[in-house]
Each structure stands twice: as structure tokens, then as C-alpha cells.
Amino acid sequence: MPNRRLYSDRTLRATCSFVLAAGLHIAALPYVARAQDATPSLSQAAAQMRALGYDPDSVYFVFQVQQPVKPVPGAHGPVYPPLLKSAGTEGDVILAFVVDTAGRVEPKSVRVLLSHHGLFTEAARAAVDSTTFVPARLRGQAVRQLVQQPFQFRIPK
Numbered sequence: 001m002p003n004r005r006l007y008s009d010r011t012l013r014a015t016c017s018f019v020l021a022a023g024l025h026i027a028a029l030p031y032v033a034r035a036q037d038a039t040p041s042l043s044q045a046a047a048q049m050r051a052l053g054y055d056p057d058s059v060y061f062v063f064q065v066q067q068p069v070k071p072v073p074g075a076h077g078p079v080y081p082p083l084l085k086s087a088g089t090e091g092d093v094i095l096a097f098v099v100d101t102a103g104r105v106e107p108k109s110v111r112v113l114l115s116h117h118g119l120f121t122e123a124a125r126a127a128v129d130s131t132t133f134v135p136a137r138l139r140g141q142a143v144r145q146l147v148q149q150p151f152q153f154r155i156p157k
Helices: 004-037 044-051 082-086 118-130
Strands: 091-099 111-115 136-138 141-153
Touching (some): 118 141
């Protein structure tokens, strides 16, 4: 039968060591962040944005910005693939992508979250690639935002 006191002492020491290590890690975070902020390769504009309290290289979610991304007026939706339309096929596509500070979609960021057909995906992607957006804004500055955009392909009854 194991010695309960010895087992309890080992558990207590391991727990205390873990708590101490976690505390030291948390205490060191502000110093690590300051060291990263002091990197000389940062542009002056990026340094100013960091001073305002946000990272210019970050991608923000819609709930984190004051003005979310929106398409510029007159933007067109996707073109219904003729082959699928003539076959009476309906479906949905959901794309996720990042809109940069100039209002353009970052091509490498586009991800398909849902698609009912590859031709629908191509049409939705072409629509996103050709759309210009009003960029998201946070504290008066344009920021990058992650967008999840649904596309519905429905044949009018």
C-alpha cells in the first residue's frame, strides 16, 4: 500500500511548481510584448497603430470592429452557373476570406466552408474576387477583417 502522505506531498509539490511556473509565465508576458513592439523593422505607421492599442497585422472579427466590411454600392452577386440552372439544381456556398485595409480580398485567404457543387463554388469565388469592399474600421483606422459570406443559388418559382 503506497504511503498516502508521500503521495500527497508529491502532488502538492507538483501543483505548487505548476502554479509558480504559470505565474512566472503570465508575469513575463508584458515584457515579451514590449520587446516585440520594439522591433526596429516595424514601420512608423504600424508603430503608431500599436500605440493606439491594436495590431495592424491582425485580422479582426466582425464583433471586434466599429464599422464592419461592406461591399461598395453597385457590387454584383455571383452568376448562376447555366449548366446547374438548366438542370434545376439549387445550392449554397459559404466562403470565408480576409478583406484588407484597401477593401480588397486577400486571394490566399479564401476558404470554402460549405459548398453543394463545385460550379457554385467557382461562381461565388469569382464574385468575391471581383468585389471591392469598404474596409472595416476600428478607432478611425482601416483594419483587416475576416468575413464569412453565404451565397444562395435558388431558381425562382
